[in-house]
Amino acid sequence: MQRPNALDLRRALTPSASFWAWTGTEANLGDRLFHGAAALCAFGVVAALAGMGVEMIRASLSSIERFGLGFVTEVTWDPVRELFGAAPFIFGTIVSSLLALAIAVPVAVGVAIFLAELAPAWLRTPASFVVELLAAIPSVVYGLWGVFVLAPWLRDTVQPALAAALGFLPFFGGPARGFGMLAGGLILAIMILPTIASVSRDVMVAVPTSYREAALALGATRFETVQVAVLPHAKAGIVGAVILGLGRALGETMAVTMVIGNRAEISASLFAPAATLASVIANEYAEATSDLYLAALSELGLMLFAVTLILNIGARLLVGKVGRAAPGVRGG
Amino acid sequence: MMAVEASREAAPTPGSAGDTARSAEARAAATAPAVKMQTEALRAWFGAHEVLKAVSLSIPERRVTAVIGPSGCGKSTFIRCLNRMHEVVPGARSAGAVLLDGVDIFERGVDPVLVRRRVGMVFQRANPFPAMSIADNVLAGLRLNGVRPRHPEEVVERALAQAALWDEVKDILSRSGASLSGGQQQRLCIARTLALEPEVVLMDEPCSALDPIATARIEELIHELKDRYTIVIVTHNMQQAARVSDFTAFFYIGELVEHGETDALFTRPQKARTEDYITGRFG
Numbered sequence: 280m281q282r283p284n285a286l287d288l289r290r291a292l293t294p295s296a297s298f299w300a301w302t303g304t305e306a307n308l309g310d311r312l313f314h315g316a317a318a319l320c321a322f323g324v325v326a327a328l329a330g331m332g333v334e335m336i337r338a339s340l341s342s343i344e345r346f347g348l349g350f351v352t353e354v355t356w357d358p359v360r361e362l363f364g365a366a367p368f369i370f371g372t373i374v375s376s377l378l379a380l381a382i383a384v385p386v387a388v389g390v391a392i393f394l395a396e397l398a399p400a401w402l403r404t405p406a407s408f409v410v411e412l413l414a415a416i417p418s419v420v421y422g423l424w425g426v427f428v429l430a431p432w433l434r435d436t437v438q439p440a441l442a443a444a445l446g447f448l449p450f451f452g453g454p455a456r457g458f459g460m461l462a463g464g465l466i467l468a469i470m471i472l473p474t475i476a477s478v479s480r481d482v483m484v485a486v487p488t489s490y491r492e493a494a495l496a497l498g499a500t501r502f503e504t505v506q507v508a509v510l511p512h513a514k515a516g517i518v519g520a521v522i523l524g525l526g527r528a529l530g531e532t533m534a535v536t537m538v539i540g541n542r543a544e545i546s547a548s549l550f551a552p553a554a555t556l557a558s559v560i561a562n563e564y565a566e567a568t569s570d571l572y573l574a575a576l577s578e579l580g581l582m583l584f585a586v587t588l589i590l591n592i593g594a595r596l597l598v599g600k601v602g603r604a605a606p607g608v609r610g611g
Numbered sequence: 612m613m614a615v616e617a618s619r620e621a622a623p624t625p626g627s628a629g630d631t632a633r634s635a636e637a638r639a640a641a642t643a644p645a646v647k648m649q650t651e652a653l654r655a656w657f658g659a660h661e662v663l664k665a666v667s668l669s670i671p672e673r674r675v676t677a678v679i680g681p682s683g684c685g686k687s688t689f690i691r692c693l694n695r696m697h698e699v700v701p702g703a704r705s706a707g708a709v710l711l712d713g714v715d716i717f718e719r720g721v722d723p724v725l726v727r728r729r730v731g732m733v734f735q736r737a738n739p740f741p742a743m744s745i746a747d748n749v750l751a752g753l754r755l756n757g758v759r760p761r762h763p764e765e766v767v768e769r770a771l772a773q774a775a776l777w778d779e780v781k782d783i784l785s786r787s788g789a790s791l792s793g794g795q796q797q798r799l800c801i802a803r804t805l806a807l808e809p810e811v812v813l814m815d816e817p818c819s820a821l822d823p824i825a826t827a828r829i830e831e832l833i834h835e836l837k838d839r840y841t842i843v844i845v846t847h848n849m850q851q852a853a854r855v856s857d858f859t860a861f862f863y864i865g866e867l868v869e870h871g872e873t874d875a876l877f878t879r880p881q882k883a884r885t886e887d888y889i890t891g892r893f894g
């Protein structure tokens with residue numbers, strides 16, 4: 280499980296720097312050997328990634344040939360009749376992830392602002408540490424918590440209340456089961472919150488103090504200072520943090536599988552059980568009996584692989600840009 | 612031998628700085644500048660490190676007061692206490708009183724935000740908001756204080772003209788503040804401070820990053836501004852202090868060594884340490 284944080288991002292920036300040093304002529308033999316080895320490792324990682332992509336395409340070939348582009352839009356997933364369509368899982372993945380973002384982003388940005396700007400100095404380090412710890416809890420633990428605490432709470436308290444208040448909306452119709460899209464989205468929100476909060480915090484801390492002081496000296500309150508001097512500079516990095524969170528939500532498997540209900544259906548109701556690309560692979564791979572079934576699951580995996588890869592690259596570029604533009608100079 | 616004597620002379624007998632200030636004011640009595648700000652036994656710390664030791668200094672209204680002294684002696688810390696910017700640094704604190712029109716700005720219930728509205732500050736390194744246009748930079752202070760000028764263009768033009776920047780930027784007002792040269796950025800920061808019409812303007816080495824031409828413009832500007840504003844300027848440049856200021860305060864390792872009319876201080880310094888510094892023997 281990949282848990283990106285700002286430290287990884289900074290490390291991710293170094294290969295290009297060492298590449299330039301490596302091509303420089305002034306480097307001595309030891310340096311060149313070291314840079315050569317480092318470059319080899321970097322190329323090795325890229326090669327492994329490419330190899331993985333090729334292998335997944337090969338594994339899904341029979342499904343790609345059989346269903347073509349229709350695979351993406353087909354809503355039936357029926358292993359018995361060997362009819363495979365990815366639409367319910369694409370729907371489940373997108374809706375659960377967007378739900379997670381809608382819940383997590385405001386809270387995470389608030390937490391980041393608190394940690395970077397508002398918390399008393401003695402609280403900042405320990406509180407940031409706790410937030411980072413939350414990101415390191417194995418997802419199966421979140422899943423267990425979801426099964427034993429979250430889902431029953433949703434079933435007995437939240438869903439009846441939502442149905443009573445907003446039951447006329449299709450999103451809150453149907454029986455209150457606890458397990459379903461809402462539980463999946465919520466557990467994802469809780470899981471991506473620490474990632475978004477801690478990366479956003481790092482990005483805000485990197486905003487030069489001189490901007491904050493400029494705002495304060497003009498008579499800004501601390502909250503206005505955040506608005507005027509911090510957020511405009513941290514914006515790109517926060518967007519990057521959100522995309523990292525989204526990447527994690529899209530690919531998250533264990534906890535979601537445990538609470539989402541696992542049914543290949545498209546329903547307007549958030550109370551209804553659903554499934555995601557990741558959860559269906561985890562659930563069905565072991566019992567996939569036919570070659571076509573395996574290939575279809577591989578194709579789901581290929582889609583997930585491509586989307587998360589693109590999102591992560593985009594996010595890293597955004598966060599890296601902020602880090603470079605604002606070397607964390609503090610004090611005046 | 613010299614050092615011993617000098618340190619004895621610079622020893623902080625609490626009355627000495629005040630006496631110097633009073634006699635300076637007595638001499639200036641012909642023009643009778645009122646006291647705009649006054650510090651009383653002002654002390655400041657970064658953590659356990661005491662960087663200002665009982666500084667008592669009065670700052671006359673509509674005059675330019677220069678603060679000079681060797682690097683690290685507490686000049687920035689001193690002026691940052693005058694608008695309560697010192698306390699925003701983590702671990703920093705202060706003691707003593709700073710009177711603004713006779714009211715202690717550190718008194719309970721005084722809102723630092725309102726103090727900073729009245730006591731503006733220009734920083735050593737130009738820091739316009741890069742995400743804002745030039746015009747928005749000028750208006751930022753007013754907007755932050757909930758003022759919506761009826762004719763914002765006029766406010767922008769007036770402030771930029773006062774800062775001697777209008778002619779250079781009047782056609783590019785919507786460009787980012789960061790697109791200007793260093794000297795222009797510094798004048799933009801001055802305009803941003805003036806747009807708020809503070810009563811006191813604190814400037815921390817405003818020319819340290821500027822070329823001689825931009826420096827001359829800012830000095831000219833200070834001359835013009837002192838009709839309306841009380842100005843405190845930190846500078847490393849003795850000629851500049853002599854050119855722009857009416858009063859000069861000399862700091863040494865956290866203490867106010869000497870304070871008086873600029874002409875007198877530069878021609879007849881009372882303390883050996885001051886003389887050493889202004890003649891370039893140390894610092």
Ligand SMILES: Nc1ncnc2c1ncn2[C@@H]1O[C@H](COP(=O)(O)OP(=O)(O)OP(=O)(O)O)[C@@H](O)[C@H]1O
Pocket residue numbers: 610611657660662680681682683684685686687688689700
């Ligand atoms: N943010 C800070 N944290 C801790 N100590 C600081 C900080 N800023 C300044 N100091 C210390 O306080 C003392 C006074 O610093 P200050 O910046 O007021 O000096 P200065 O006279 O303005 O110097 P310069 O002419 O170099 O700007 C110095 O000893 C410095 O090391």
Ligand SMILES: [Mg+2]
Pocket residue numbers: 686687688815
């Ligand atoms: Mg300074």
